[in-house]
Amino acid sequence: MNVRRTTIKDVAEAAGVGVATVSRVLSGGSASPETRERVLNAATQLDYRPSALGRNLRQRRSGGIGLLVPDITDSFYGRLADGVLACARSAGEPVVLGTTGDDAEREAEQIGMLLEQGVERVVAVPAGNAEIWEPTLRTGLTMVFAHRPVTARDDVPAVLADDRAGVRTAVDYLTGLGHRRIAYLGGPGQGQRVAAFRQSVGALLDEELIVFARGSRDSAYAAAAGLFQHRPDLTAVLAGGNQLGEAAVLAARELDLRVPKDLSLVMFDDVPWAELCSPPLTVIAQPAQDIGYRAAELVLRAGARRPRGVLLPTELIVRGSCGPRRTP
Amino acid sequence: MNVRRTTIKDVAEAAGVGVATVSRVLSGGSASPETRERVLNAATQLDYRPSALGRNLRQRRSGGIGLLVPDITDSFYGRLADGVLACARSAGEPVVLGTTGDDAEREAEQIGMLLEQGVERVVAVPAGNAEIWEPTLRTGLTMVFAHRPVTARDDVPAVLADDRAGVRTAVDYLTGLGHRRIAYLGGPGQGQRVAAFRQSVGALLDEELIVFARGSRDSAYAAAAGLFQHRPDLTAVLAGGNQLGEAAVLAARELDLRVPKDLSLVMFDDVPWAELCSPPLTVIAQPAQDIGYRAAELVLRAGARRPRGVLLPTELIVRGSCGPRRTP
């Protein structure tokens, strides 16, 4: 089927030089101008494409960067992936994508697969904790965490949105509108945000108003509906992601809660449909694509300098889903 | 940095057999039960992970499947990718993802990269035409097109949604409501759908009511707004994708067109926010994930049988964005 691609050897023969010389020229090594031209000509003539296979084996590592996200279906991770792809493309590196479903076991399995492929640079939205990551990090691969850190692994660079500030801004906005019973609807791995939430609400803290969903849409809906039913006294909710926000809108609608009259809603992550929603959703925008791009940048530049992670700003975008506390 | 991973040779020594035997056992070849056990034990003991690098070079092809989509940020392609990933995972194959931006040149560049990586099986949502694809297909890689075919390349299997039926159903629905001036708002590579649209509207056909956007959200908005302004007499529009639908909703809102009172809207692709929209959008649902899964299946099984492509059903989901023709 395959007509044997031209190899470095063919080029060497055609140019009347040794394979080593071809290799050098093609990877920018030193060579006399004359030789260089002969090689380049031959290569062009033969339409030579160096095979990554040979190089990879020789160097005991595949180029390319691995990308692990919980769910490529989620707009946020889609944009994050897009950022990684953009950066990788400008570096000419392939990207191997895997999804973890926010499951530590599946994550480990994917890491194993990447390692088997010789991928030694990976950007991941981590699902597991420090203990889970321990063995992986010991393998010596170059890791960069994106979107959330692994607690107690500050030695691994992470590219994050400033969740703390985002949460605080949102909570301040809500309390400023008079809200006192503010709920947090969270997803997996949101330790940072929840901590920030607890801190931001301060004396208003009510642990019952903090609920979590697992990764799925169903779980998100169940959590939202459960929350609204059990605590009809709450007047505002902060959703920790676009799927959670979606669930909140749906659950509120189902329970005949008017947004923003009965319930004020702020959603983490600005998605295109936030504006189409009725009412348009007030959101905390996160630079998903930048997160991916910067993470990829770090993982590619690693080795040069030891990078220290990045914190990117969030922005509260006020639209129509928040109002003053309803007065009973 | 890397402590030299254990190789097949190490396992062979530990088990007191030759490397070939280890290779055989590990790839399910024949071996005496006793030998097999010794090898397996040694492998476990040493925590041996076969390196794909060596295998790939030897077999002159990397396993793994390439996936090319226009925009991973688009919910539809996100779901399609998810399907591909699901299938690949169950086959233990890595997926190399690339985006084309619906640009033939960029697509060719990505293909080049995949080839260089030794990837010989790719699922793509094609951007280029038959002429563009010609050289690529001659390289002998295993291709499966997803979501749309390349005209005049029926020799390449394609996994498609039944656009023809989807369009017809939508148009029938709209005409049934009394609409006579129905527009089609299309994106890149929608030859099939437009043809189906032309056929479905029959005598109602008005070429001015067929407009196209390029890939971007901006372009989609511009196309929608332009259409609505130039032809205020239209009463219904069929949007050829979720970004186009989004643009249509936005543009309609901007121009104070009430949906569905002034304008009925049907959107290709059911997305989560279609239900959150106000009014909820009537859509033609496409099995995006299935498309991806089936395509991956085909590309993996190819070689066994010569596959003939798949047509998956679409479904009209009536919600609230269509009404009877407004009577002036």
Next chain:
DNA sequence: CTGAAAGCGCTAACAG
């Protein structure tokens, strides 16, 4: 500056 040669880890003949 350049070429010859030695593998990287694995699989696939080919003998035994």
Next chain:
DNA sequence: CTGTTAGCGCTTTCAG
């Protein structure tokens, strides 16, 4: 059934 051997295409000493 099993071991030996010859590379896959490339990079990288090491001499010349």
